[in-house]
Amino acid sequence: MKRRHRWLVLGALVTAASVINVALSPGLSAYSFRPNLGLCCLIVCSLFTGPNTASALGFWAGLLEASYAATDLGSLIVSRTLAGFGVGILEERIFRDHVLVAVAATFLGTLGAEGCFFLFAPQPHAGAWAIATLNEAFANALLATPVYYGTRWIVHMG
Amino acid sequence: MRSLNEMRQERRRRARRYAGAIVCVLLGATLGVLHDRSSRHSHADPVTSAIRTGTAPFVEGAHSLRRWFGRQVGWIIHGRTLDAEMQRLKAENERLIAENARLREAEITARRLRSQLGFVQQLPPSHVAADVIALFPNPNFRTLIINRGSRAGIRLHSVVVAPQGLVGQVYDVAATTSAVLLLTDAASAVGARVQRPESRAVGVCKGNGSDLLTLAYLPRDADVRLGDTIISSGLGGTEGVYPKGLVIGTVVRVGEDASGAERIVKVKPAVDAYRLEEVYVLK
Numbered sequence: 243m244k245r246r247h248r249w250l251v252l253g254a255l256v257t258a259a260s261v262i263n264v265a266l267s268p269g270l271s272a273y274s275f276r277p278n279l280g281l282c283c284l285i286v287c288s289l290f291t292g293p294n295t296a297s298a299l300g301f302w303a304g305l306l307e308a309s310y311a312a313t314d315l316g317s318l319i320v321s322r323t324l325a326g327f328g329v330g331i332l333e334e335r336i337f338r339d340h341v342l343v344a345v346a347a348t349f350l351g352t353l354g355a356e357g358c359f360f361l362f363a364p365q366p367h368a369g370a371w372a373i374a375t376l377n378e379a380f381a382n383a384l385l386a387t388p389v390y391y392g393t394r395w396i397v398h399m400g
Numbered sequence: 401m402r403s404l405n406e407m408r409q410e411r412r413r414r415a416r417r418y419a420g421a422i423v424c425v426l427l428g429a430t431l432g433v434l435h436d437r438s439s440r441h442s443h444a445d446p447v448t449s450a451i452r453t454g455t456a457p458f459v460e461g462a463h464s465l466r467r468w469f470g471r472q473v474g475w476i477i478h479g480r481t482l483d484a485e486m487q488r489l490k491a492e493n494e495r496l497i498a499e500n501a502r503l504r505e506a507e508i509t510a511r512r513l514r515s516q517l518g519f520v521q522q523l524p525p526s527h528v529a530a531d532v533i534a535l536f537p538n539p540n541f542r543t544l545i546i547n548r549g550s551r552a553g554i555r556l557h558s559v560v561v562a563p564q565g566l567v568g569q570v571y572d573v574a575a576t577t578s579a580v581l582l583l584t585d586a587a588s589a590v591g592a593r594v595q596r597p598e599s600r601a602v603g604v605c606k607g608n609g610s611d612l613l614t615l616a617y618l619p620r621d622a623d624v625r626l627g628d629t630i631i632s633s634g635l636g637g638t639e640g641v642y643p644k645g646l647v648i649g650t651v652v653r654v655g656e657d658a659s660g661a662e663r664i665v666k667v668k669p670a671v672d673a674y675r676l677e678e679v680y681v682l683k
Contacts, residue, residue, distance in 0.1 A: 261455055264537040264545070265462030268674055276539040294420030301424035305431070306455070309448040310537035310545055312572030312579035313587075316432015318538075320425050327421040356540070365540070366586045370609050378539055 248397060249295045252287040255393060256299050259283030260306040274374070277381035278352070279389075280307055284322060285329050285351040285382075286389045289338045290397050293330035300326025317362035325355035341390050348386035352379040439572070442556045444549075449574035452545075456577050460533040460547060467677070497670075498563050501595070501629055501647045508597050509645070527561075527680040528552050533577070535673065542585035542609060546679060549576045557641045559682040565647030565670030566590070566632060567679050578681070582673055583607050583648065590642050592667075593633040594651075599623040602633050605648050605667055613649060615665035622663070624654055630667050643682070 260280035263270070270277055284303040288296035304322030308315040329347050332338055338347075356375040365371050431447055438445040471483075530546035537545060548554055550573050560567040560580050568588060572579035581588055588607035592615060593600060601622035605613045615630060628651040634644030653666035 257455075261458045262462060264455075264534045265459045266466050267534070267536045267539065271539075276536075278539050293417055297421040297424045301428060304428060305447070305451065307538055308435075309451040309455075310459075310534060310579070311541055311543065312448065313541060313543075314432075315435040315445075315448065316429045319428030319431060323421060323424040323428055327424075331417070359540075367608055371540070374540065374609070 248291060249298070251396060252291060252295070252299055252393075253302060255287055255396065256280065256284050256303045257306065259389075260303055263307075264310045271381070275377045275381040275384075276374075277385050278307075278378055279385065281322065281325070281352055281355060282348055282382040282385045283389055283393070284326055285348045285355075286344050286386055286393050288326045288329035288351075289332070289344055289347060289390075290393060291330060292333050293327050296326040296330025297323050298326075300324065314359070314363040317359050320362060321355045321358035324358050325351050328354060339394075341387055344390035345383050345386045349379050349383040352382045439556075444573050444575070448572075452574045452577045453549075456533065456545075456547065459545070460531075463533050494564050498565065498647065501565075501631075501670075504629075505595060505631060505645050508595070511597075526683050528554060528683060530554075530578075530679055530681055532676050532679060535676065542582040542588075542607060542673070543571075544580050544582065544673065544676065546578050546580060546681070547576065548681065549574045549578050551575050552681075553683055554578050554681050555683070559641055559643065559646075560679050561646060561682065562671045562676060562679050564672075565649065566642065567671050567673075567676065569641050570681065580679070583613060583669055583671075584611060584673065585609065590648065591633040591635040592630050592648055594622070594624055595629040595631045596623075596625075599625075599628065602635065603665075604636065605630060611668075612652065613667040613669060615651070615667050618663055618665065620663070624651060624663075624665050626651055626654060 263279035267276070270279060280303050284299055287299055300323040301319060304319035307322065308318040311318060329351055332347070336343065353375065356378065360371060435445040435448060528548055530548035532544050533547045534545040537543065554570055554573055556570060556573055558570040560569060566583060568580050568582040570578045571581040583590060583605065584607040586607055586609045590605050592605040593602050599622070601618055601624060603615045603618040603622070605615050607613055615624070618624065630648045630651065632642045632644060632646040632648060634642065647670045649667040649669040651665055652668045653664070655664045656662065657664055
């Protein structure tokens with residue numbers, strides 16, 4: 243696949259993941275581990291592109307998530323944009339094409355994005371929020387492996 | 401040593417690297433401000449409204465597929481007859497529980513009405529039936545999305561109920577969808593009353609992001625017992641949205657905090673959000 247068309251495919255993947263997350267969210271969870279498939283897919287997709295495209299993907303993922311959450315819109319968009327940018331900029335620092343990098347980036351990226359969100363829009367019951375975020379990060383890290391291989395296959399298919 | 405020209409090029413390259421992120425952050429913050437402004441004036445935000453309207457059919461399709469798949473799996477596990485029988489009995493049980501609570505409330509009201517002349521009984525408000533198309537779309541908030549919006553006459557702060565009891569209130573309306581804030585969300589609060597005639601204690605039922613509600617601001621001598629049914633009191637709330645007499649839930653824990661200064665009463669909501677498929681929005 244030509245690199246200049248990659249953003250379209252990554253954008254479609256992020257959109258599909260966000261829609262699936264909205265529709266199936268409780269079905270995806272196990273016990274208190276509830277993943278955020280949209281955020282997980284955003285972070286993994288950002289590994290396959292540079293900081294600018296990753297920021298745009300983050301913006302789009304945040305907008306989709308915020309449209310359904312219908313609250314704290316700006317905070318959701320900005321936190322997802324920064325998460326995408328943070329992973330995108332790794333392009334110039336480390337070799338990213340490895341599943342372990344995807345798992346680590348997803349875990350840390352989720353904590354970073356949700357941490358940013360909390361900073362911009364402080365929520366009541368901070369302790370419960372922190373535990374939920376930690377659980378979400380673990381669940382996202384678990385999902386990162388299949389999402390990474392799926393995205394890699396689609397991106398390298400052409 | 402690098403030339404001045406090379407340094408300028410490096411600076412430009414760096415600026416280009418951050419340009420996308422800066423534009424997206426600024427745009428995101430602007431959209432956030434516009435959304436807040438629209439919400440404050442009870443208007444639908446055109447951007448999120450358009451996105452939700454555009455993606456709702458896909459979300460609804462995926463949600464229906466999940467439900468269908470759940471039924472197929474249920475059939476594999478329980479067998480077709482057993483599964484159908486279980487569904488029927490569960491529905492009947494829920495209907496009877498709700499009916500029982502309604503009748504008890506009607507009995508109490510009738511007794512009070514007999515003793516009060518000039519009481520004006522409010523007519524039950526009209527309602528719109530809606531399907532739940534997304535549950536907890538964001539793991540951090542206790543919300544759900546229904547497939548009816550402003551076109552069906554739904555407005556901001558409309559009350560959402562199910563046969564079992566109170567679900568929550570509409571807090572964002574698009575043309576064909578609405579977002580509902582559940583009672584269990586940390587931002588939710590509803591004026592509550594103990595239904596038992598000997599008690600009738602009044603407090604506020606607050607969500608905290610967990611599956612249970614907290615009944616707060618109770619008088620110190622309030623008579624609250626395990627198993628008490630809690631109904632909406634019709635009192636309080638800046639929007640004054642919740643009508644009187646809707647079932648909120650059942651008391652599952654009564655205790656005191658470590659200092660003994662405050663009572664802790666936990667209420668299990670009558671409505672199990674995980675199993676909600678249809679709701680009614682009171683207009």
